[in-house]
């Protein structure tokens with residue numbers, strides 16, 4: 001098995017066929033809608049809130065609202081629909097989540113996207129929830145995760161999920177690999193490649209994105225969408241508190257399985273940290289789009305899927321050489 005991560009790979013250029021990078025089409029159809037770029041901010045409390053979700057939906061970006069204020073989710077769906085925007089929410093798998101789905105059905109609230117978001121998604125309890133949601137809300141596009149193996153992708157797709165989310169332990173705020181010894185941390189890109197061999201439906205690559213070029217690499221190895229936490233958490237519009245230290249600005253970022261998120265030290269697999277402040281998220285997303293347009297041109301293509309065909313080399317830990 002070839003084992004590598006984002007920093008170990010370089011994609012090999014093909015002859016350019018476009019006159020300007022602006023001709024390259026970065027859009028992606030994911031579920032019922034088409035988005036500007038294959039990037040989704042992580043469904044974490046320090047990355048997404050209502051205001052940012054509205055802005056992202058209004059501007060043709062994908063978002064997934066987190067599930068850590070469960071009582072606000074139905075109101076969130078109503079608020080998005082009242083503005084004629086799509087609603088995209090997360091759920092867990094505990095008994096009260098079944099009641100939440102029942103409530104949505106009773107109130108005729110149908111989110112366009114639902115993500116089952118648990119640490120270890122290859123589980124009969126996740127499969128039960130997939131069956132339940134597909135029965136109760138068959139028109140919602142259902143994403144399930146997180147997974148890290150082709151077997152998991154096959155089983156979760158067969159259970160009825162419309163897309164899977166791949167990544168166990170590669171996140172910046174993650175300590176799963178240290179506390180449990182398991183996961184795709186350190187070989188997330190290779191794990192994505194393995195999963196793509198089994199996948200018949202779209203995959204979201206989740207965690208480990210440190211540079212804009214990692215988005216193109218994720219697409220090359222099979223991702224339809226790329227979930228990003230730490231690299232997007234440092235913006236004016238993201239919910240973490242702004243903190244100044246020695247004249248430098250930072251924002252708070254914490255893991256969804258951190259003590260900070262859970263309010264207790266039980267099954268903690270995440271940590272709290274500071275990420276550099278980066279200004280407005282619109283500028284970062286525009287830069288990501290421009291970099292991706294450049295990637296498409298280096299791939300010798302015109303559209304995002306052209307990146308999936310390029311060759312690559314493994315250059316172990318050396319892409320920063322020469323910096």
Ligand SMILES: NC(=O)C1=CN([C@@H]2O[C@H](COP(=O)(O)OP(=O)(O)OC[C@H]3O[C@@H](n4cnc5c(N)ncnc54)[C@H](OP(=O)(O)O)[C@@H]3O)[C@@H](O)[C@H]2O)C=CC1
Pocket residue numbers: 092093094117118119120146167168169170171174176207255256257267269
């Ligand atoms: N992508 C990643 O690598 C990781 C992501 N996270 C994020 O943290 C948040 C909290 O996740 P999670 O703890 O799953 O949410 P929950 O607290 O909702 O747990 C999910 C359910 O699964 C049960 N469970 C059994 N085994 C496991 C296991 N190995 N890991 C997790 N749950 C298990 C839990 O019971 P009990 O709590 O009693 O065990 C609980 O009932 C999510 O947003 C998740 O995405 C967390 C860790 C890793």
Ligand SMILES: Nc1nc2c(ncn2[C@@H]2O[C@H](COP(=O)(O)O)[C@@H](O)[C@H]2O)c(=O)[nH]1
Pocket residue numbers: 042043044146167168169170171172173174175176177206207208209227228229230231254255256257258269270271
């Ligand atoms: N193991 C843990 N993983 C977590 C936790 N909270 C979130 N996450 C995952 O990280 C990604 C974001 O990764 P990044 O590298 O872009 O910062 C996120 O989407 C989750 O899948 C956690 O507490 N523990």
